[in-house]
Amino acid sequence: MYEKEPIFLEPVFKERIWGGTKLREEFGYDIPSDTTGECWGISAHPNGPSKIKNGPLEGKTLEFAWGNHRELFANEPGDEFPLLIKILDAKKDLSVQVHPDDKYAREVEGEPYGKTECWYIIDCEEGAELIFGHHAQTRDEFEKMVEEGEWDKLLRRIPISPGEFYYVPSGTIHAIGAGTMILETQQSSDITYRVYDYNRRDAEGNTRELHIEASIEVSIIPHVDPHFDPTREEKQGLTSEKLITQEYFTVYKWELDGKVSMESEEKYLLASVLEGEAELITGDQSYNIKKGDLFILPSTISGFSLEGKAHLVVSHT
Missing domain, CATH: 2.60.120.10 (Jelly Rolls)
Known part of the structure; x- marks a missing residue:
């Protein structure tokens, strides 16, 4: 499945x-x-x-x-x-x-x-x-x-x-x-x-x-601004910015401009396409993803590729 x-x-x-x-x-x-x-x-x-x-x-x-x-x-x-x-x-x-x-x-x-x-x-x-x-x-x-x-x-x-x-x-x-x-x-x-x-x-x-x-x-009283340290990584045609990692979630901003192949290091990924379009390749299957698409890469996918020009926000637990 x-x-x-x-x-x-x-x-x-x-x-x-x-x-x-x-x-x-x-x-x-x-x-x-x-x-x-x-x-x-x-x-x-x-x-x-x-x-x-x-x-x-x-x-x-x-x-x-x-x-x-x-x-x-x-x-x-x-x-x-x-x-x-x-x-x-x-x-x-x-x-x-x-x-x-x-x-x-x-x-x-x-x-x-x-x-x-x-x-x-x-x-x-x-x-x-x-x-x-x-x-x-x-x-x-x-x-x-x-x-x-x-x-x-x-x-x-x-x-x-x-x-x-x-x-x-x-x-x-x-x-x-x-x-x-x-x-x-x-x-x-x-x-x-x-x-x-x-x-x-x-x-x-x-x-x-x-x-x-x-x-x-x-309410938290007095207010305290939370601390977090975003990090950025360039890989092939993808700029991945890890916006936050904390107890409940890790969130990334992905800016795709070209092609990237990735291994699925996490249990599963939740993805929202905010701009552009791209081709998502998993195994021998190909899917067109575009602005407004919302999808999950389940744990059964060990690796995937993306090609195109798109902006996504991706998260996992």
Whole structure:
């Protein structure tokens, strides 16, 4: 099963109050509405599992493949697929939010994973920014600023540019700003605690639920910028930048301009094509990959080649 064959995936789309149309305009996806905020591209999460588009498991979900064909993932242990890859189109500001760690998620929410994530900025408008961290030095100061709505004083805003990368550990207060498109690599979790939502209302005129108590419990106070050291490697026609290696994931930016042959050193690879197109060769099979394609190179593939001009973000556990 999939001895030399990649697993191509059909994404799941989520409509959001802050979403737009760039997932259609930039990637050609068939989105459900003009307020589509999230593409769950490689997902085995029960709230939005991707469907397999090719091979013997065509029509099955990635969740099914993980549960029934663990040999495709080097028999990695765990009841739940560990990662979730998204592309987000933030036409408007996302809510200010925070995610719990594994311990809190298990003990309080009964979920297997908390949510540590990272962002690759695909594109953003001039002047776009993130909320990343806060200025409170103690928990009491944090609670007081939240209670009194001193958001400009509390929240730390930073300007962003395309191609930048941000690591967002659980407990980090954050928000993606309007006019930003990112690729998000995260633990497979859908737990979000909203701290602030600009007092906006949904289509029915209702404000969205806030989770102030839980947010205060799980937030890192004071904020600490996480440390990581990207490294770059040139191999034949590929420039590979290892953006981060940490407990939950390793993430690379691949810039292909020519041809490269690679051995699969990891258990399996998750790949998102963000620009261009290329030929993927596995064994005696060849596949055309293009912007918007999302696929897994399972553990049954020991080596592969790429030829073309393309930009991918690739990850593994």
